[in-house]
Amino acid sequence: MKTSVLCFDLSDNAAGRADLLARLLAPLGEVEVIGPRSGPTPWMPVAGGPVRYAGVPERRMPGFIMTMAELARRADGDLVYASKTRLGSAGIGYLKRILGRRPLLLDIDDWEVGFYLRSGPAGTLGRAVNFGNPKGLPWTWLTERLTGLASGITVASRFLQQRFGGTLVPHVRDTDAWKPGSGSxxxxxxxxxxxxxxxxxxxxxxxxxxxxxxxxxxxxxxxxxxxxxxxxxxxxxxxxxxxxxxxxxxxxxxxxxxxxxxxxxxxxxxxxxxxxxxxxxxxxxxxxxxxxxxxxxxxxxxxxxxxxxxxxxxxxxxxxxxxxxxxxxxxxxxxxxxxxxxxxxxxxxxxxxxxYSFSAARRDLFPLIEQVTAGARARR
CATH class of the missing domain: 3.40.50.2000 (Glycogen Phosphorylase B;)
Incomplete structure (x- = not known):
């Protein structure tokens, strides 16, 4: 099975969660992380690791519509796993779910709309009319409202689980590789x-x-x-x-x-x-x-x-x-x-x-993946 993990900005620290999801899914088959990138390369901390990345340069609206179409074409996995409720990840996942009829898992590790609330009412109002930025509040709000389109949801915290439902998958670590005494x-x-x-x-x-x-x-x-x-x-x-x-x-x-x-x-x-x-x-x-x-x-x-x-x-x-x-x-x-x-x-x-280890997360995540992929196979 191939999985396409969608990340809304490969050059930002958002790639950290996408990288984790890809590592968790590696035992199930081929995994590729796909998404727009605001810089020339993937985010430095993950760029030299084992996960494969494929990105296209980020654009503003309306050009971002073509970016989405290109990324949807590249996301050819049997399972699509979108990281974060953002247009450049979940938005593409929704397209694959509706038009490509691919099973879609949506991972939520932040309350994305919450990032826009710290600027107060005036700042939030200004951001609310910023339709040119695909990372802006209008598109983020929209993708958050459409989470019901996903075949399944994973979340990184209890707060998010209460807000969106889904299976809890914290920011787990590979405790077999990382142990006390590791490193120099x-x-x-x-x-x-x-x-x-x-x-x-x-x-x-x-x-x-x-x-x-x-x-x-x-x-x-x-x-x-x-x-x-x-x-x-x-x-x-x-x-x-x-x-x-x-x-x-x-x-x-x-x-x-x-x-x-x-x-x-x-x-x-x-x-x-x-x-x-x-x-x-x-x-x-x-x-x-x-x-x-x-x-x-x-x-x-x-x-x-x-x-x-x-x-x-x-x-x-x-x-x-x-x-x-x-x-x-x-x-x-x-x-x-x-x-x-x-x-x-x-x-x-x-x-x-x-x-909070890989093995602990896989105990909950792999049955969910089997459930959503089996359901997709049954509908074909």
Whole structure:
């Protein structure tokens, strides 16, 4: 069986979820990720991996209609799996479902319309009339309203499951390949320019709602010369990178890294922090990097947002979103109590293997795929 995974922008971090879906489906046969691309190549962290990508340059409306037609032609899998309720993925999936009569799975890992609500009523109104941008609010709203066209739905969080239904498939990790001790932490420290200091690390795509300001202030507030904050995934020369370096002079910044390099960098961390804020953007999200740290058995501090408390119950420290003082205290607690940190890290690894591994996800996902493909075969 061949599966065509649809991604609305191959050059953006949206490709991360599409890449995960492709890896999960690899045992079932050929898999290809297809979609528009806003840049010349797929998103750097996944570009060198085992998943095959095929994209066409992104265009604005009305030219995007021709882009959709070309991508629909290329999406020739026996199963179409659209990642996110976006026109460049779900919209093409709906075309394949209606015109090509292909079984369509729709994966929802973000509340996409929620991204447009943070700008307030005036900003949302302005975005609502932006019909020229295929990633804009009108088309995103439309594709979200049409989810009933899918043969089946998978979601990445409880919030999304309550909103859209479907089968829960979190941002799982390959715990057979990623284990404590994986990678080369000394090489990662060398690249970060950190020698003997303790490392507090954030690894991921920088966004305002991810709480980097809170984390920088929390680590600075510790006032400890033996602790360095490393932010991996932020270009030092970017606007955000320059701003972080100006406000937190001791910070270590590293550009985005390949997916295969994650074990080395996270293994160099004494504490991994996921300081998610509570906003319309994040209520449907579960940060994928949470599962990276769990798979690799790292001590974790995060916030009580979305599904994070359920995931980290008994195997990580939780604070209220935006509480810089509590965040700093939790980081210091793990740095100063190696026994507790090791016990939490061990339980996080065990939880990841049990609930958030490839094998755990496939137990739920593969029967769903069999159901929708069998139904399609019966209708032919």
């Amino acid at each position: 932490p000394m090489e990662a420290r060398r690249r970060l320019g950190i020698a003997d200091e303790r490392v507090v690390m954030f690894l991921g795509t920088p966004r305002g709602y991810k709480g980097l300001d809170d984390l920088g202030a929390a680590v600075a507030g510790l006032g400890r010369k033996d602790v360095r904050l490393a932010v991996v995934g932020t270009l030092p020369e970017s606007v955000l990178g320059r701003d972080l370096a100006r406000r937190f002079p001791d910070i270590c910044l590293a550009p985005p890294i390949a997916f295969e390099e994650i074990p080395s960098f996270l293994s160099a961390a004494d504490v991994v922090v996921v300081p998610q804020r509570d906003t319309p953007d994040t209520r449907g999200q579960v940060p994928a990097k949470l599962f990276d740290a769990m798979a690799l058995g790292r001590p974790i501090v995060s916030t009580r947002v979305s599904m994070i408390p359920e995931i980290l119950e008994g195997c990580g420290l939780l604070v209220e979103a935006g509480d810089v003082s509590a965040l700093g205290a939790a980081i210091a607690r793990l740095l100063d109590n190696s026994g507790e940190a090791a016990a939490l890290a061990r339980r996080a690894r065990e939880r990841c293997v049990e609930r």
